[in-house]
Amino acid sequence: MRCTVFGTGYLGATHAACMAELGHDVVGVDIDPGKVAKLADGVVPFYEPGLEDVLQRNLATGRLRFTTDYSDAAAHADVHFLGVGTPQKKGEYGADLKYVHAVVDTLAPMLERPAMIVGKSTVPVGTAAALGIRAREQSKVDVEVAWNPEFLREGFAVQDTLRPDRLVLGLDHARERSAWVEQTIREIYADLIAAEIPFLLTDLATAELVKVSANAFLATKISFINAVSEVCEATGADVTMLADALGYDARIGRRFLNAGLGFGGGCLPKDIRAFMARSGELGADHAVAFLREVDNINMRRRTKVVDMAARACGGSLLGANVAVLGAAFKPESDDVRDSPALNVAGMIQLHGAVVTVYDPKAVENSRRVFPTLNYATSVSEACDRADVVLVLTEWNEFTALTPADLDPVVRSRSIIDGRNCLNSTTWRAAGWVYAGLGTP
Template sequence: MRLSVIGCGYLGAVHAAAMASIGHEVVGIDVDARKIASLSAGEAPFFEPELQELLTEGIASGRLRFTTDMAEARGAVVHFVGVGTPQQKDGYAADLTYVNAAVDGLIPYLAAGDIVAGKSTVPVGTAADLAERVTPTGATLVWNPEFLREGFAVKDTIDPDRLVAGVPAGPEGERAADLLREVYHPSVTKGTPFIVTDYATAELVKVAANAFLATKISFINAMAEIAEVTGADVTTLADAIGHDVRIGRRFLGAGIGFGGGCLPKDIRAFAARAEELGRGESVAFLREMDAINMRRRDRAVDLVVQALGGSVFKKNVTVLGAAFKPHSDDIRDSPALDVAVRLHGLGAWVTITDPQAIDNARARHPQLNYVADRDEALRGADGVIVVTEWDEYRRQLTPEHAASLVTGRVIVDGRNCLDAAAWRAAGWQYYGMGRP
């Protein structure tokens, strides 16, 4: 099937490459000429495991190409829209500028029977508004939200745990759902749940999933705050309640909280949209979740200050991690970078290392010191803080080896990903988040 993907950022580039890998003919379209040049050369403009291989294979096969010319969308049967919906600069609501521009730019090239499949995360009600502009062309709008995890985006696209299609009522909606089933034929054939619903439900599925995940993470971080004043251990607490099958252990890891380009802005936009609908009280708890999340960054900084005797002024502090999560070079709203910048502001000499995100971090915060080699970054440190749980830090770095490099054996575990007993046994002062 011929497909177009409008927007070749994180979502769009992965989707285009993944669709080509399962046999479709795909054209990716974006206004950013530099990004398109990189993708056309088979070079991923960001780090995502397996994406580089898919790009190389797709371009070599002739099934995948990229362009800045929207007219190249003509002739595709399904047009995926995967542009960004950032937080508005003057508020918490989602900025739909790019979504509106993408759909308006696509409309002149639509033909009767085409499907426009929105994948961007949007406030509920957006699809209905866009459908009023798409329908007169004879095309049908569907809403097909993405559920990608950075670091696992290729797998989540090719082998998702569910597929959701918000379609209009009637025969055109049924036909649109059938076309999407064809697009995702490998997943549908293997029995992946394919949920057909209305626009509003499809839009809410995405934001509700993000809100629930943010709530679970924030809940255990709230418990960490209580543990810190009572002497309890939040990791043992999480293990104990996680055995309850109604709760589960996943995402009950207390630490410095979540970040990235999705969860923070999506829960804020959800709360803002609920207020616009006159139901702000229904999701008022999301404001507190956001506040809990931000407080954990404060706590991480406080722990470093405490560990280094009450001041970090002119102390060498090594920050292990810059990306907001491992297996990514994404620094958008990164708790790791936020903590590093705050320590720098307190007068510390901050050195940051990360396996993938140094270039992005340096471009955003050039005032900090960056060292690619982990061991070199640790050399001479008065204190260390782990803020991104890369295997290079949580599994491959032993306390004995680290001790041979640093000046002071002080470590703050911002992700509770280290073996506290092992580090203390090696002579380190270990400080965890919500741990004695």
Template sequence: MAELGHEVVGVDVDPNKIAMLSLGKAPFFEPGLPEILATGMASGRLSFTSDISQVRGAQIHFVAVGTPQKKGENAADLTYVNAAIEALLPHLGDGELVAGKSTVPVGTAQRLAGRIADAGSGAMLAWNPEFLREGFAVQDTISPDRLVYGVALGESGAAAKALLDEVYATALSKDTPLVVTDYATAELVKVSANAFLATKISFINAMAEIAESTGADVTQLADAIGFDARIGRRFLNAGVGFGGGCLPKDIRAFTARAEELGRGESVAFLKEVDSINLRRRQKVVDLVVESFGGSVFGKRVAVLGLAFKPDSDDIRDSPALDVAVQLKGLGAEVLAIDPEANSNAARTHPQLNYVSDVDDALTGAEAVVVVTEWKQFRELDPVRVAGLVSRPFVIDGRNCLDPVAWRAAGWTYKGLGRP
């Protein structure tokens, strides 16, 4: 927002995060973020604080806190959203706008709008979901593919739209599509988009399961059906499945909310989407175990990748980290490496052996598992690294390697859904 020319104050309850940001240091890895963070700080338009009173006088208050999965349940935990709204209430003024960014169950915005109205400040609420992709979040903020405003009816809705139009003036001047709708639809846009993407990924992984039983090649299958404009090739990459802080917990929360509304049957298929996704993680582990004749105890396994996707250090619900931890639990000596996620993974799973150089992970390995498709893993020279391992066996958990080249270099290559 500062990059777009606005005066911004960022508020968080974590003093360590505020201290890092105030020094111009990003608290997580995101390409392009350190640069625009430095630019924003240098411009004087961007500051950070843990004092919520510093938001007084702001025209718009974006609420962008997490909505994690509740422990022991599928539903979303709205503790942080509710706390953020309650913290804001004493500092809101007439005509100001609270704009929700967080992914919430449908019906949340209407409830929060009532809470803000009851407080009597004269502030308004809009729901303005974010569609940022990790690894591309800066680009997606500066040049979004669409904007969605969920606003109230009447004058307050018109006033909310006018304020948001000012915020997004740059994007709107480039004819970015804009959908102005009600609260419920805006909330559903985000969760339904994530549900669709998760379904598409699990669909091709279900086809991978069929391919594995028939000798078909799921990659060629995806290419063939992807030429159909109604289907498209994107998100049809079979492999170890999706993870991260959005798709898994969002489809579970969507299912839980639908059941609360008495419409559980409408999204019952999402439970199978989730199940297929989790099965693919187990498939990778099973392939490693099978390659050793039924036991990995004491075997040296290199796991390449820990983040749930490349260009991120996010390990939330990461299939890659899950595979590494499962193999360790079965008694394997796991050497794990990720260009950005090692430290995050080590905090939650110190039992793994972490290395910072891929050659160190590969040296003496009896099996290699590629589970996050970082460029440096995709571009490994199979001839060179064959000389490092003690057993040239590789499982391509992302179908990102060239099977012909790896087999020609003497490797036993196993892809997912590939003959």
């Protein structure tokens, strides 16, 4: 089937490449000629394991191409996936929909035959219905809007697109052509449905709420264990063992119960804030008031690690030499958007320390956000003459470290495990001062 994908960032580029992998004829569209040129050359402009192979394979078959030309895209297909970003508004909690609106406002007048716009982006509830009206007001042909939210995990995006946990499709059932939309989307995902991936058909509002509700739940689970971690710190209990015990309860599960520095990235923080903002607009702000505390707990963990670093340096960070291992918000990603690791590095520098950061994939992105930090090309370079070492992203390279790896280069044998990913017994037995979050 012929389809287009608008937006070639993390979501759009992944979706375009994976739709081609499923056998469809795909055009990826973006207003940024630099992104388009890179993708057309088979280069993914961000780090995502496995994606470049999928991209290059489908460029070679001719099933996938990229363009900046909206008219080309409008003529190419009747199915247009919307995968642009919905960042947090500056100075507000709400989502900025300017990129979503720009695609619809540009595409709709160019359509020459009935078409559908299928949203993948995370948007406030009510957006899809409003976009349907907006698109039809500007188009001379019939335009249907449906919502098919993504559930991608950075580091596993290809897997999550080609073999997702579920497919959700929201339709405007009052529209006469909703059956056409459903049938078309079923054909696009025929291989996934044949593989018995659950296919859930909903109304537009439910489909929009599924994604933000999922992110709000995950954020709540992470902040819950971090709140318990604070109690563990006050009592001498071990939050890791506590989480293991909780995880055996099938109603709770162990995933997302890792206490530590907290969540970040381009989804969870801005999505729960947008959820709060939209709920307030709908008069239901009391229903999600707890998310404000979820956000507060998460941000408090960052300050906690800065305080731990100061204590490790004798009470003051002024003039201290601090090594930060990790800049991406999670391993297997180069994404530093709202990264707890990079945020902590910046705060420590503001307290007067000399901070050197190393990350296997995210150094260049970090340099653009925090150009005043020092950046290293290896663990040993970052830890050279360090007064304290902070492990803030749980890359395998860091979790595999041993005291013997760092003994020759550090000035003081002190380590803060911001992700509780190291063996505290091993480090203490080697004479290091080890500090974790929520662990004795």
